[in-house]
Each structure stands twice: as structure tokens, then as C-alpha cells.
């Protein structure tokens with residue numbers, strides 16, 4: 347039976363689309379299959395609530411992908427040729443604390459430092475130090491992120507060669523709470539930095555989270571909470587546009603249920619309608635590693651792989667409510683009403699520790715110590731009718747409710763209402779009169795939408811020491827090559843993790859192009875080859 351394509355791609359999240367684009371650039375014909383009716387996974391913009399309101403179903407902020415060479419050097423022409431563009435909102439953040447105080451982060455770091463000085467002059471100096479110190483090592487952390495495991499020196503090696511590497515060796519293994527309490531004195535400033543650290547839903551009180559206050563704060567201070575003009579779906583549209591122009595195909599409404607194996611090699615996939623799609627060269631998956639494992643007989647995978655996947659921690663689930671409104675939330679700051687694309691409510695450090703303990707114990711969070719309020723229409727008005735807004739309220743939450751509460755469908759609207767009322771203490775103008783419509787998604791709804799988001803956890807899972815670098819997703823299989831020959835894995839469960847970074851996608855492309863015998867640097871940054879004519883065609 348002939349192949350349907352050179353490469354079959356199972357799942358069309360932004361990572362696997364990026365992998366497919368680089369393969370298409372090298373001349374391979376890709377066939378991408380996705381379970382949803384649209385591609386993009388967490389990079390989607392849809393009219394979820396009311397016509398004319400383009401809501402980011404999942405991700406809104408794209409700060410991290412902007413330093414990926416795919417955009418930094420525009421290796422695929424997504425910016426030059428496919429209309430992708432970004433806005434850097436200012437202010438960057440508006441964060442309210444339990445006592446009613448608020449802190450504004452501005453793109454101008456001096457202005458942010460002045461704001462921090464309102465709370466503590468020692469902390470203003472510490473904030474400057476945080477930015478300066480991370481600036482000295484950012485190239486190391488960035489190289490680690492955008493290099494596949496085993497394709498360059500380890501993070502430990504690179505830090506070992508840096509003059510201040512010993513400080514970072516300890517700092518990155520501490521918890522964010524320890525790091526923040528060591529550097530900062532005022533409770534508001536500590537709460538702000540822990541709110542920043544929690545952006546990718548990693549517990550802040552466990553070893554290995556110490557780097558997050560640095561990485562997240564530094565990135566935002568450079569490029570704000572960058573948002574794509576038109577919504578997250580614009581990133582997907584640019585990637586699918588590139589694929590279609592380079593001889594590849596995307597087919598939606600196709601849930602992959604089985605891997606096709608011949609002589610121990612993966613030669614394609616089967617979908618829920620019984621169709622089979624065969625690959626001439628390789629299969630690449632962004633199906634969650636736990637689901638992928640179940641798509642081939644158990645004996646196809648070694649015992650160590652089973653152990654690594656069984657013990658993989660899928661991470662912290664989330665709860666989201668989307669509003670269509672006639673006004674943006676106005677935060678009652680010390681300087682008067684203030685709006686921000688990225689805003690929120692931060693608990694005190696002890697509340698954050700408590701929240702993470704509750705999450706670990708699986709206890710429902712009635713009042714999460716971390717709330718994000720996203721209003722992208724403040725700087726990208728085209729996403730809604732004139733003068734109107736989309737507002738998303740996002741919090742961490744547990745997946746499973748205690749029996750006494752019933753299921754999520756009984757609880758979610760009441761809980762969403764409670765979060766809205768809590769927010770009104772800081773943004774009193776967000777009254778019922780300004781709300782035109784809303785939609786609530788519990789962790790169960792999020793998982794139903796996208797099986798890659800197991801338990802409704804959507805940042806790719808725990809990135810702590812047991813699940814990082816050579817141990818992600820399973821020790822021994824961190825370089826995107828799966829134990830079954832011909833099968834590769836990308837997406838948030840692979841190095842360096844989830845969120846909109848594109849790093850797992852580009853890294854998987856580096857590995858595949860290497861295995862296929864290409865000069866990787868030339869293939870990725872040079873001109874595209876005609877579809878169906880890869881310069882090297884060896885199937886290994």
C-alpha cells in the first residue's frame with residue numbers, strides 16, 4: 347500500500363505544526379491530522395460566546411515564542427510572508443493584592459522600579475538586580491531551551507563554565523518561594539513576583555521552580571505579555587498557510603486512535619473512523635505521551651518507558667471563564683482607574699504555599715491565590731465589535747471535585763460567579779450591566795476539548811527536576827525519538843515543556859532532520875526546497 351505522505355503528523359498543536367513546517371521546508375510532504383474541527387490546539391481564536399467576539403480559547407500571551415529562532419530570525423517567513431505580528435502591551439501587568447494595594451509593571455523598567463520603590467526601596471534595588479543578573483545568563487537558559495536534549499552541552503555544563511554559575515546552580519534548584527523571600531522583603535513585592543512565577547502553572551514552593559521569577563519577569567520586562575494581532579489563531583493560520591504553500595495537507599475531525607506497526611516500525615496511524623494514513627518516512631506525534639503509549643501494544647514499549655510514562659506528572663489543571671463585555675475591567679489603583687491586557691489578583695506568599703498544598707492534596711480551591719484577567723481587546727480592538735471587549739479569567743484548580751460537591755457541571759457556574767465577584771472588589775466597573783455573555787470551562791471541559799490537556803492541565807505538565815531535560819517525558823527518551831523506530835514525539839510533554847514557546851516543535855524538527863541526513867542549519871534557515879523533493883530522502 348502506498349504512502350499518503352512522507353510524514354504523518356498526529357495532532358495539529360502549534361508545536362507539531364512547527365515541526366511539520368521545517369520538514370516541509372526541507373521538501374517533505376506532511377499530512378497533519380487533528381481531532382478537533384480546527385487546527386492549532388491551544389493556539390486558537392474562536393467565537394465561543396457571541397458572534398463578532400474572537401476569543402482565545404486557550405493561550406493569549408506569546409512572550410516566550412518570540413525568542414524562538416522561528417520568530418526571532420523569522421526562519422519560516424511567518425512574519426514577513428504570512429501576516430503574523432505582535433503587540434507589546436504597556437502597562438505589562440496590573441496586579442491587585444488582598445489588602446487592596448496594587449502594583450503596575452511597565453515596559454520601561456525604570457518606571458517599574460519606581461513602582462516597586464513605592465513599597466520598598468531595598469526591593470526596588472533587588473528588582474533591578476533580578477533583571478541584571480538574569481541578563482548575564484539568559485543566553486545559557488535560552489540555548490538549553492532551544493536545543494534538543496543530547497544535541498548540545500547540558501545546562502549544568504554551561505552553568506559550570508559561567509563565572510556566576512555556582513549561584514545559578516543553587517538558585518534554579520531552590521523553590522520560587524525561597525528565592526523570592528531571599529531577595530525581596532515587602533509582602534506585596536514578594537506576592538507580585540510569585541504571581542509572575544506561577545504564569546506557567548508550576549508550583550512555586552517546590553525545588554526547581556527558583557528560576558521562574560527570573561525567567562518570567564525578565565521576559566515580560568523585555569517584550570511584555572506579547573499578543574498576536576487577531577488572536578492566537580493567527581499563529582496557527584500562519585503555520586497552516588506555510589504548510590499548504592509547501593505541499594502539505596491538514597485534515598481536521600480525525601482523532602488518531604492507533605499506531606500502525608510493521609516489523610516493529612511505526613509506518614502510520616489509524617483514526618477513529620477506521621481510516622489508515624501511511625507515512626513513507628516517519629510519524630511525528632503531539633498526542634499526549636500517556637495516550638500515545640496506549641496506541642500500540644504494551645510489549646512495543648520497554649519497561650523503562652512504561653515506568654517513565656506511568657509516573658509522568660501531567661501538572662496543574664485550570665479553570666477558565668470567558669466574557670464578552672462593553673467595558674474593560676478598570677482596576678482601582680492608587681493612581682486612579684487602570685486597565686491592562688494582563689492583570690490579576692495575587693495572594694500573599696503564604697496563600698500561594700497553601701494553594702499549592704491544596705492542589706497537591708486535590709482539594710477544591712474556593713479562592714485561588716492566583717487569578718489572571720486577560721483583556722486583549724485593549725490593544726487589539728479588531729477582535730470584538732467597536733468599543734467592546736473579550737475578558738478571560740483564569741485560575742488553577744483541581745480536576746476532581748469531592749463527592750459532596752457533585753460534578754463540575756453542577757459547580758462551575760457558581761464558582762465562576764464567585765471569582766467574578768471577588769474580582770469586582772478590585773475592578774468594580776465589571777458589573778452585570780457590562781457583561782453581554784459568558785462561557786465557563788471547568789478542567790473537565792478543557793480536557794474534553796483537547797485530550798492533550800489531560801485533567802484539564804495545559805502547560806505540558808510538571809517541569810520539576812524529575813521531569814526536566816533528559817528525564818522528559820521519560821528518562822532515556824528525551825530526544826523526541828520514541829522507542830518504536832520511525833516514531834517521534836513533540837509537544838508540551840517533551841523538552842522543555844508546554845506553553846506557547848514552539849521549542850519542542852523546533853527541537854523535534856532538528857532531531858528528525860538530523861536523522862534524515864540533512865545539514866540542519868542549512869535546512870532550517872536556508873530557502874525552502876520544492877515539495878516532494880527533499881535533498882536527502884533516506885528513511886532510516
Ligand SMILES: Cc1cc2nc3c(=O)[nH]c(=O)nc-3n(C[C@H](O)[C@H](O)[C@H](O)COP(=O)(O)OP(=O)(O)OC[C@H]3O[C@@H](n4cnc5c(N)ncnc54)[C@H](O)[C@@H]3O)c2cc1C
Pocket residue numbers: 356357358359360361362379380381382385386387388389403404405406407408600601602603632633634664666740792795796797798799804805806836837838839844845846847
Ligand atoms: C485556558 C488556557 C489559557 C492558556 N493561556 C496560555 C497563555 O496565555 N500563554 C501560553 O503560553 N500558554 C497558555 N496556555 C497553554 C497552551 O495553550 C499550551 O501549553 C500549548 O497550546 C501547548 O501546545 P502544544 O503544541 O504542545 O499542544 P496543544 O496545543 O495541546 O495541541 C495538541 C493538539 O493535538 C490534538 N490531539 C490530541 N490528541 C489527539 C488525537 N488522539 N488525535 C488527533 N489529534 C489529537 C489536539 O486536538 C490539539 O490540536 C493556555 C491554555 C489554556 C487551556
